[in-house]
Amino acid sequence: MTTATKYLEGSTGPWELVIGLEVHAQATSKAKLFSGAATTFGAEPNAQVSFIDAAFPGMLPVINDMCVKQAIKTGLGLNAVIHKFSVFDRKNYFYPDLPAGYQISQFKHPIVGQGYLDIDLENGETKRIGITRLHLEQDAGKSIHDQRPDATFIDLNRAGVALMEIVSEPDIRSAEEAQAFVKKLRSLLRYLGTCDGNMEQGSLRADVNVSVRRPGEDLGTRAEIKNVNSIRFIGQAIHYEARRQIEILENGGQIDQETRLFDASKGETRSMRSKEDAHDYRYFPDPDLPPLLLTDEEIETLRRQLPELPDVKKKRFMDSFGLAHYDAALLTSEIEIANYYEQSLEELQKKISSPDDLAKSGKTLANWILGELFAALNRDSLTIVESKVKPQDLADLIVLMAKGTISGRIAKDVFVDMWETGANPEVIVKEKGLEQVSDDSAITACIDRILAENPDHVADYKAGKDKLFGFFVGKVMKEMAGKANPTVVNELLKKKLS
Numbered sequence: 001m002t003t004a005t006k007y008l009e010g011s012t013g014p015w016e017l018v019i020g021l022e023v024h025a026q027a028t029s030k031a032k033l034f035s036g037a038a039t040t041f042g043a044e045p046n047a048q049v050s051f052i053d054a055a056f057p058g059m060l061p062v063i064n065d066m067c068v069k070q071a072i073k074t075g076l077g078l079n080a081v082i083h084k085f086s087v088f089d090r091k092n093y094f095y096p097d098l099p100a101g102y103q104i105s106q107f108k109h110p111i112v113g114q115g116y117l118d119i120d121l122e123n124g125e126t127k128r129i130g131i132t133r134l135h136l137e138q139d140a141g142k143s144i145h146d147q148r149p150d151a152t153f154i155d156l157n158r159a160g161v162a163l164m165e166i167v168s169e170p171d172i173r174s175a176e177e178a179q180a181f182v183k184k185l186r187s188l189l190r191y192l193g194t195c196d197g198n199m200e201q202g203s204l205r206a207d208v209n210v211s212v213r214r215p216g217e218d219l220g221t222r223a224e225i226k227n228v229n230s231i232r233f234i235g236q237a238i239h240y241e242a243r244r245q246i247e248i249l250e251n252g253g254q255i256d257q258e259t260r261l262f263d264a265s266k267g268e269t270r271s272m273r274s275k276e277d278a279h280d281y282r283y284f285p286d287p288d289l290p291p292l293l294l295t296d297e298e299i300e301t302l303r304r305q306l307p308e309l310p311d312v313k314k315k316r317f318m319d320s321f322g323l324a325h326y327d328a329a330l331l332t333s334e335i336e337i338a339n340y341y342e343q344s345l346e347e348l349q350k351k352i353s354s355p356d357d358l359a360k361s362g363k364t365l366a367n368w369i370l371g372e373l374f375a376a377l378n379r380d381s382l383t384i385v386e387s388k389v390k391p392q393d394l395a396d397l398i399v400l401m402a403k404g405t406i407s408g409r410i411a412k413d414v415f416v417d418m419w420e421t422g423a424n425p426e427v428i429v430k431e432k433g434l435e436q437v438s439d440d441s442a443i444t445a446c447i448d449r450i451l452a453e454n455p456d457h458v459a460d461y462k463a464g465k466d467k468l469f470g471f472f473v474g475k476v477m478k479e480m481a482g483k484a485n486p487t488v489v490n491e492l493l494k495k496k497l498s
Ligand code: ADP
Pocket: 018, 019, 020, 021, 022, 167, 168, 169, 170, 171, 209, 210, 211, 219, 220, 221, 222
């Protein structure tokens, strides 16, 4: 569970990178946090705005129960404390896309407290990152500057949409860990069905807090990079920011606590506002909303409804099929991949009854998904949901191998055929006559012919040139178009040559 910290080399010695993330995840809900307006992505500007979202005087917010449930479920998925008492506060600031002049958020009393998320690293290790809190808040609208040179337009469709702000402890130590954190969090949210995780559509975005320090020193001053909306950009922003801070400190300078923006076209961060002009948000409890009170029963009901989450699934795959940690982590990294594997497994279960054989085939199946299937998906730029080979058909292919109907070599050809035609492997094998020949007499006849055709090689083999055994196997397999059962070929050849 512990990973050695990798230090960054400066010109005057090593530096440690410290990162904490504040992730904004849009809670999946048809309606907004305090109004019934729709949340569909891509609607005509201002088509989904209620009087509350537009802050008409006298309008009262009403909490959307669905959004509260999504926050609780997410908290449970993050192994976090759910607070039975939480409060909605007004966070006051002026901006054209915020008609009320305040955002309703949670400050002192968030709905979810401390928890953790275990992230999967590329070297196969796991690292635990602390979660500080999760609170519910409204999203703001959007200013549009690129429609006319002389005017800015405001689209309030997003105004009032429910966001879950998930704050991590400063436990992250590299850009790779930060990316792994966002990937794992995104995966968890999608398993839970509490956020669609769509970063291109803005459903998930991160504020990235970065500081550096000498190994063993106290935390350094951080810069906060706002609203980074892709996993690749998170990596780039951190690399750039770490170098910038190290250079300043090594030249005897100081880091300003400031808010920065990541410019994706330049791969740089630049200052947006410094601590001096930091906002005083004058938080106070929203007088229109009573504290949010939850009962144990409500929380336990939601806990019982949770699906099997990625870490539990990963462990089950490892235990049941002897998968390596890395492979199991890949298979559970996206809910769609896990679903594909499980639908395939279900089909295997129908056709293979012995538990040992089933475990073996389950592992073969995993290897085929991670190998042949991923390669084909990659080549054609398809997601697993769009796969041309359906989970049941892939299971049938594994069964054909397990029963010895076809060899692994032939299976690769059949897979190519399945990918091209979408046909079931049993049909392909039958139509093309690819069944493996285990019939001794056919194989013996072929061996006899090959040995008769190659008397010199036979003599050399008998004189001690053991390596020639492979030559004979190859010849037989070729002659029989790869359909001979390799085990039978080996046995019979040994007998004949001894
Ligand atoms: P604020 O609410 O003002 O943004 P917080 O103290 O709540 O400040 O921290 C916000 C985020 O910054 C958290 O994710 C936290 O882990 C991270 N953070 C705090 N201190 C540091 C630091 N020195 N270096 C990097 N990240 C930090």
